[in-house]
Amino acid sequence: xxxxxxxxxxxxxxxxxxxxxxxxxxxxAGMIKQSSAGIYxxxxxxxxxxxxxxxxxxxxxxRAGHIPMLMPTLQSADLWRESGxxxxxxxxxxxxxxxxxxxxxxxxxxxELITDIFRSHVxxxxxxxxxxxxxxxxxxxxxxxxxxxxxxxxxxMKDGYNFDIDYENAMHAYNRHMxxxxxxxxxxxxxxxxxxxxxxxIGGEDTHEFLVLADTGESEVFYDSAILDLKIGDRVVDxxxxxxxxxxxxxWTTPYARTDETHDEAAFNAIPEERRRTSRGIEVGQIFxxxxxxxxxxxxxVQNSEGQKVPVHMGSHGIGVSRLLGAIIExxxxxxxxxxxxxxxxxxxxxxxxxxxxAEADAACEALxxxxxxxxxxxxxxxxxxxxxxxxxxxxxxxxxxxxxxxPRGLKNGVxxxxxxxxxxxxxxxxxxAIEKVAQIYAKR
Amino acid sequence: xxxxxxxxxxxxxxxxxxxxxxxxxxxxAGMIKQSSAGIYxxxxxxxxxxxxxxxxxxxxxxRAGHIPMLMPTLQSADLWRESGxxxxxxxxxxxxxxxxxxxxxxxxxxxELITDIFRSHVxxxxxxxxxxxxxxxxxxxxxxxxxxxxxxxxxxMKDGYNFDIDYENAMHAYNRHMxxxxxxxxxxxxxxxxxxxxxxxIGGEDTHEFLVLADTGESEVFYDSAILDLKIGDRVVDxxxxxxxxxxxxxWTTPYARTDETHDEAAFNAIPEERRRTSRGIEVGQIFxxxxxxxxxxxxxVQNSEGQKVPVHMGSHGIGVSRLLGAIIExxxxxxxxxxxxxxxxxxxxxxxxxxxxAEADAACEALxxxxxxxxxxxxxxxxxxxxxxxxxxxxxxxxxxxxxxxPRGLKNGVxxxxxxxxxxxxxxxxxxAIEKVAQIYAKR
Numbered sequence: 001x002x003x004x005x006x007x008x009x010x011x012x013x014x015x016x017x018x019x020x021x022x023x024x025x026x027x028x029a030g031m032i033k034q035s036s037a038g039i040y041x042x043x044x045x046x047x048x049x050x051x052x053x054x055x056x057x058x059x060x061x062x063r064a065g066h067i068p069m070l071m072p073t074l075q076s077a078d079l080w081r082e083s084g085x086x087x088x089x090x091x092x093x094x095x096x097x098x099x100x101x102x103x104x105x106x107x108x109x110x111x112e113l114i115t116d117i118f119r120s121h122v123x124x125x126x127x128x129x130x131x132x133x134x135x136x137x138x139x140x141x142x143x144x145x146x147x148x149x150x151x152x153x154x155x156x157m158k159d160g161y162n163f164d165i166d167y168e169n170a171m172h173a174y175n176r177h178m179x180x181x182x183x184x185x186x187x188x189x190x191x192x193x194x195x196x197x198x199x200x201x202i203g204g205e206d207t208h209e210f211l212v213l214a215d216t217g218e219s220e221v222f223y224d225s226a227i228l229d230l231k232i233g234d235r236v237v238d239x240x241x242x243x244x245x246x247x248x249x250x251x252w253t254t255p256y257a258r259t260d261e262t263h264d265e266a267a268f269n270a271i272p273e274e275r276r277r278t279s280r281g282i283e284v285g286q287i288f289x290x291x292x293x294x295x296x297x298x299x300x301x302v303q304n305s306e307g308q309k310v311p312v313h314m315g316s317h318g319i320g321v322s323r324l325l326g327a328i329i330e331x332x333x334x335x336x337x338x339x340x341x342x343x344x345x346x347x348x349x350x351x352x353x354x355x356x357x358x359a360e361a362d363a364a365c366e367a368l369x370x371x372x373x374x375x376x377x378x379x380x381x382x383x384x385x386x387x388x389x390x391x392x393x394x395x396x397x398x399x400x401x402x403x404x405x406x407x408p409r410g411l412k413n414g415v416x417x418x419x420x421x422x423x424x425x426x427x428x429x430x431x432x433x434a435i436e437k438v439a440q441i442y443a444k445r
Numbered sequence: 446x447x448x449x450x451x452x453x454x455x456x457x458x459x460x461x462x463x464x465x466x467x468x469x470x471x472x473x474a475g476m477i478k479q480s481s482a483g484i485y486x487x488x489x490x491x492x493x494x495x496x497x498x499x500x501x502x503x504x505x506x507x508r509a510g511h512i513p514m515l516m517p518t519l520q521s522a523d524l525w526r527e528s529g530x531x532x533x534x535x536x537x538x539x540x541x542x543x544x545x546x547x548x549x550x551x552x553x554x555x556x557e558l559i560t561d562i563f564r565s566h567v568x569x570x571x572x573x574x575x576x577x578x579x580x581x582x583x584x585x586x587x588x589x590x591x592x593x594x595x596x597x598x599x600x601x602m603k604d605g606y607n608f609d610i611d612y613e614n615a616m617h618a619y620n621r622h623m624x625x626x627x628x629x630x631x632x633x634x635x636x637x638x639x640x641x642x643x644x645x646x647i648g649g650e651d652t653h654e655f656l657v658l659a660d661t662g663e664s665e666v667f668y669d670s671a672i673l674d675l676k677i678g679d680r681v682v683d684x685x686x687x688x689x690x691x692x693x694x695x696x697w698t699t700p701y702a703r704t705d706e707t708h709d710e711a712a713f714n715a716i717p718e719e720r721r722r723t724s725r726g727i728e729v730g731q732i733f734x735x736x737x738x739x740x741x742x743x744x745x746x747v748q749n750s751e752g753q754k755v756p757v758h759m760g761s762h763g764i765g766v767s768r769l770l771g772a773i774i775e776x777x778x779x780x781x782x783x784x785x786x787x788x789x790x791x792x793x794x795x796x797x798x799x800x801x802x803x804a805e806a807d808a809a810c811e812a813l814x815x816x817x818x819x820x821x822x823x824x825x826x827x828x829x830x831x832x833x834x835x836x837x838x839x840x841x842x843x844x845x846x847x848x849x850x851x852x853p854r855g856l857k858n859g860v861x862x863x864x865x866x867x868x869x870x871x872x873x874x875x876x877x878x879a880i881e882k883v884a885q886i887y888a889k890r
Contacts, residue, residue, distance in 0.1 A: 005510065006512065007512050007514075007566075007572075007575060007577060009565075009566035009567070030566075033562055033565065033566075035516070035517055035520060035521065035558060035561075036519075036520065036521035036523075036547075036549070037547075039517045039519055039520075039521075040517060041514065041515065041516045041517060041558065041562055042514055042515040042516075043514055043562070044512045044513060044514045044577070046514075047513055047514045047515045047579075048513075050515070065450065067451065067452050067489045068489060068492055068493075069452075069486065069487055069488055069489045069491075069492045070486065070487040070492045070495070071480070071486045071487075072480055072484045072485060072486060072582075072599045073518060073582055073599065074481075074484055074551070074584065074598075074599055075480060075481065075484075076480065076481035076484075078481075091544045094541065094543065094544075096539065096541050098539065098586055099536045099539075099586045099588065102481075102482075104481070106519075106541075113480060113486065116480075117478055117486055117488070120454075120478065121452075121454035121475075121478075122454070130452060132452060132489070134492075137517075137518055137582070139519065141543055141544045143544065153519075154517045154518065154519055
C-alpha cells in the first residue's frame, strides 16, 4: 500500500477522551473512530489488524478440529426464556422490539442458540464429539463504556461450544481449547496466562481465564513467575490425543496463577518468594465446562450406545477478538507509539523515502516495494511529499515492526537502512540484503 | 474435511416453509437454519460458501483500489436526523433504545456514518479520490420476510462509498465500481446484467442495478440477448485508467437492459425481434452516483485547488453478499440439488468411498485426500459407513462440481471415476490422472 492512496487519519494531539494508552494510540494511529458511546468504526489500519487476529483465531480453531459457522447478531427472546436467562441477564442485554412487537435481543453470547441448533439436528452419540464455533459481533449495554475497544458495547468475539457424550470427553474438549488458545495468543506475540476463575453468569464447574499482564488490567493477578518461561513454540500438537493435550494443560496449570477472585493466599505463599509475583491483568479469553446446564432444560439429548437418551455435556469457550487489539497495544508500546508483534502487524514493513521526487530514491523505493510484494509481504510505502521527521513519527506511531529508510546519501553507497521498531537499532545494508532479512523474519512465522 | 467429523445436517424431506428452490436447497443441504423470522444461522457448509463469496468481493474491491474498513452494526439516531432520513425510513428501520434511553438503530445502510467519518478526517482535495467500503451485517425489518436468505431481515452486504472532487472524478469511481462488480459476479459463475434503475430512498442521479436471470426473480426484466455474449474474461483492467473503465461500461450498457421500473417500450422494440428477451431477475447489486446529497447537509467539504470549500461528490455501491448464495442456487441447480460454480464451491472435490472398511478402497481414498490437499485443494471425503446411493444423493444435493468415486472393482483395474456434477458425465481414470485433471480445472481460476 502506498500512503498517498491510503486512508490513515493520524492525529497529532492526544484525544482527551482516552484514559488508557491503547485507546489513545488507536485513536492517534487512525485505527478507530468512535461512532457512539462504546461503538467504533474500524478505520482501514485498525480493520487490518482486526482481520489478522481473526485469521489467527480461525486457523488455530480449525487446526484443533473445531468447525466454523456463523450465528446471527439478533436473537429471539423465546430461547432465552427457555433457558431461564432472559430475566437473569439484566440491563446489559440490549432488548429490542421488532415491528410486529416481538421481543428480540442483540446476542451477548450464544449458548441458547447453539443448543437449539444441536437439538434440532443431532440425535446420536455417533455424531459426537462435536465442537462448533463462530466469530461474530456481540453487544453488551455497558452502563459506562470506556477504554476504547477494551470495554466497548459492540465487540467482536469468538465463541465456541463443545458437545460431548460424557465428562471425560468434555474434559478433552476443554483441554483442546486451552491448548488452541495458548497457541493463538503466542502467535499474536502475547503471553496470556491461564488462571483458574469464577464462573459468572454462564455458569460452570471448570473454568480458566486467560490474562495478559499489563498495568491497566482490570484484575489483580497473583502468579508464580515460572509460568513465564513456558512456550508452545514449535512442538507439534496432536489435538486428537487426549494425553498430549492434557500434558500441555498440566504444564500450564501447575504453576500457581490466580486472579483476585480465586486467589488462595496460603498456596501463593508456598511458592518460593523470589518467584511470587503480583500484577494487573487483562482478560482476553475464557474457557468453561458447564456439563448439562443448558442441555438438560433445553432437551439437547442424544442416544448413547445403550440406546438411552442422555443430555450432552457442553462447554463454551471465548476469545475477545476486538479487545485483543487493545490488550496487545497495552502490552507492546512505547512513548512513540504502538509496537506490533510480527504475527499481527497490519503491514510487514514500512518504506520511508527521505527525498520524494528524487529520481533515484523514488526508483529504489519502487524496487523495494515490488520485491517485497513479490515475496508475499505487504509493505507500507510512505510516498508522500513530507519531511523525514513527520514520516518517521507516523511510522513509529503506527508501529510496523520493521522499517526500511531510503535516501540519496545511502544510495550513493549502495545501502538502505533497516530499523527495528522494538529495539530502535538500525543497520545499513544493500537493498537486496534488507529484503532478504525481512523475508527471513516473516518466513519463520 | 472428512464427513464423519463434519457437521452437515442434510434433510431428507422438503421443508414446508420454503417456497423457492434456493431456500429449499439451502435448508436441505444443511447450509442454514432459521433462528427467527428472516434471521438465519449459517451452518458450516453455508458459512463456507458465504466466506468464499465475501473473499471474492474483498479481492475485487481491493484490486479496484478501494480500501476496506468496518463500520458497526448499531448506529446513533442523531446522524440520521442530520441527513433527514430518520423519519423517511419508516418501519423497515429497526429502532432501538439503549439502557440510557438513547435512540439507536440497526444500520440498513451507511451513508450517514461514512460521511461523518469523512468530514471528521478529510479536508483537502489532495486526499481525494477516496473510496472506502466494508462488508457488514445489516438489518431491514421486512414486514414479511421470505425466500430464505434472498429476503431476510439480517443480511450481509458490501457497501462502498466514493468521495471525489467533482462529477467527472465521481463518474470514474462509478465506472470503476461497475467493472469491479462485473468481475466479481463473473468469478462467482454468475451472469449479472447491469440495468438502468430507479434510485429509491438513497437518492441518486445515475444508478444501475445488477440482475441475475432466474424464474424466481422479483423483477421483470427486458433485455437485448446480445448482452449475454459479453465477458470480462482474462482481460487486464487498469482501474486507474478512466478510458479503460469507461469503455467496459459502455460495452455493457449499450445493449438494451432494463427492469420494469425503467422499461422503455419503444427502445425495446427497436431491438431486432430475435434478440428481444423478457425474463425475471434477482437483484444482486446496485451502484449509485448521488452527487452532494449527503455531503451538503452534513458538511462534508474539502478545499479545492483554489482554496474554496466545496462539498464532495459521492456515490454508494452495494453487493448483497448473503443474498448471492440464494441467487447462485436459483441460477444453478437441478432436480437433485445445488450445482456450485467452481469459483464459490465450498469444497473443490468430493471423494466417495463405495466400500468403507475395505482396506484397499480406504487407502486409495486417503491417498487421494492427501494428494488433493497437498495441491492446495479442499476435498470433502464421505468416509461414513453408508450405502453408495445415500452418499451419491448427499454429494448431488450439496453440489460440489467434481466427485471422485472409489470402489474395489475400479481399483482392480487401477481406476477411479471422475464425475462432473453439472453434466453428470463420468470418466474412468487412474487416480493420479483424476487428481491432475481436478487440479487443472481449479488452476485456471
